[in-house]
Amino acid sequence: MNTFTNTVKSQTIWLDCLDAGSFPFSVSIGYWYENTAATTGGSSLSSSVDDFMPANVLEQAFYKTLQGFPILAGQLKTADSGRHYVEIDKDNLNMPVYTDTHCDLEYSTLSKSGFNMRKLPMDLNNESGVPIPSGLVGGKIVPAYFRIFRFKNNSGVLVYASIAHYITDGYGYSRFMNRWAETAKSMQQQSQNKTTPLVVRQYIHDRSFHNNYRSSETTALSASAVESVTAGGGWFAKSLAWLSPEARGRIFKTLSSATDRSCSYFHVSSQTLEDLRTRVQACAPEGTRYTINDVITAFLVIVVGQAKEKASTEWWNRPVPQILRTLSLNRLGNPAGLDFLVNVNLRPRIDHPEANNYMGNMTSVGSFAVTRDQIHQQPADETLSALALQVHQAIASAANRDFIGQLGHLMNSKPEYCMWPTWSFATSSSKFVVSNQTRFNHYGMDFGAGIPSMVRHGPHAFTDNVYVMSNHPDTGGVIFEFKVPRNVEANLIRDNRWMKLVDRYDSYL
Secondary structure (H helix, E strand, C coil): CHHHHCCCCCEEEECCHHHHCCCCCEEEEEEEEECHHHHCCCCCCCCCHHHCCCHHHHHHHHHHHHCCCHHHHCEEEECCCCCEEEEECCCCCCCCEEEEEEECCCHHHHHHCCCCHHHCCCCCHHHCCCCCEEHHHCCEECCEEEEEEEEHHHCEEEEEEEEECCCCCHHHHHHHHHHHHHHHHHHHHHHCCCCCCCCCCCCECCHHHHHHCCCCCCCHHHHHHHHHHHCCCHHHHHHHHCCCHHHHHHHHHHHHHCCCCEEEEEEECHHHHHHHHHHHHCCCCCCCCCCHHHHHHHHHHHHHHHHHHHHHHHHHCCHHHHHHHHHCCCCCCCCCEEEEEEEEECHHHCCCCCHHHECCCCEEEEEEEEEHHHHCCCCCHHHHHHHHHHHHHHHHHHCCHHHHHHHHHHHHHCCHHHHHHHHHHHHCCCEEEEEECCCCCHHHCCCCCCCCCEEEECCCCCCCEEEEEECCCCCCCEEEEEEECHHHHHHHHCCHHHHCCCCEEEEEC
16 A cells, blocks of 8 residues: 555546536446366465465555555545545545455355345445445545455456446446556566566546547537536536535435346347448448447337336336436426436547546437337337437537537536436436446456456446446457346346347346
């Protein structure tokens, strides 16, 4: 730890509008590593837990990596203006929680359960999803948790990390985790007299870098788009915005604990996805090229939309959703259909050599509304092409510089503007979020013992979303990781149109 505490400097990092819109969420992922030499009876490793991903190496590498991410030791605060900032006080650090513990379970037991984190001896629900105050750090919000679980007989290791979303997005999360892994690997190679110098990397946390993307001008189009995102909420959004981060965290945590959700995983081969894209592309307007993300999101509009609608009567009549509906004054979501939200990484769209080193939130959201008539269409190629065009245009709009500039101006000047869409995102039953993380290199994390056998998101705070994840390189394809109510999952499984795309399916509650 001294490698970090002796070098960190006091500083204040003002959060940006895209950070502010992420307050109730965390990025939480588990990386599972199997010790194949131990599980196959190989003699190259002894039964000592220090032989496989050594505890001292992982911890030392962690604090070395933290030197490039001092924001992870800061405290979230609110200024009199309502804007939020992270204060890093070298004499009073708000350190992330880091533990390395033994687990009386074999790795094979967890792998046979579908890598179900709920079978672990520690409940991770309180450490993922909503950042909340913790007695571990004197009642302040914990910026991040890092948990190492070592399985019985040296059979494997789980590296689990949950980082508050206001600190970084999924891309920044993956950059931290990969840097930690390459640091640990480099340390082990040096101990074995293998000279592989660690590449020097610089990470940008100053949110003013975000200005490289924004336009200073506001067009009628961007003003209208921003109004559609931030409008609504009134006194309720204002009340949430002016609460302390700790009080707001408790509110969102209470809401998330009432959420009925399952975790389900559907594997689809790369060839199946490319075949689908090729067929739909043949129906595209001239000059438009669809990505696989455009096409699969269009497919999800139909199958998820119908699955949610079939389950809506049961869900909507439950007490908590009914209360939320009343509080929202009927303005939560789209009562006539479904709102689809697609996360858009803005970094590739910035013409700046340091864009990929910016670690603040740089993810916008492309949104588009679909009607019940659209949801009830059959997924023919022509139909999917029309929907894919909506997705394509929504993503382009979300990346519009004028839109981002106006959004930033409003959210930074009036905190309630960021709170209403956040509240709606967390509580609306008529929305669905698609987050494509296939470019985040989750399977590149090699701490010195090889890449993960499996990567899974941790328990999620809210429902109605899907992560599109790369599968293990040996298998290929992608994993659709759904966090949905159990009755929605059941409807998806009964939909032959969806299951025909799927090679494998796994689920746990």
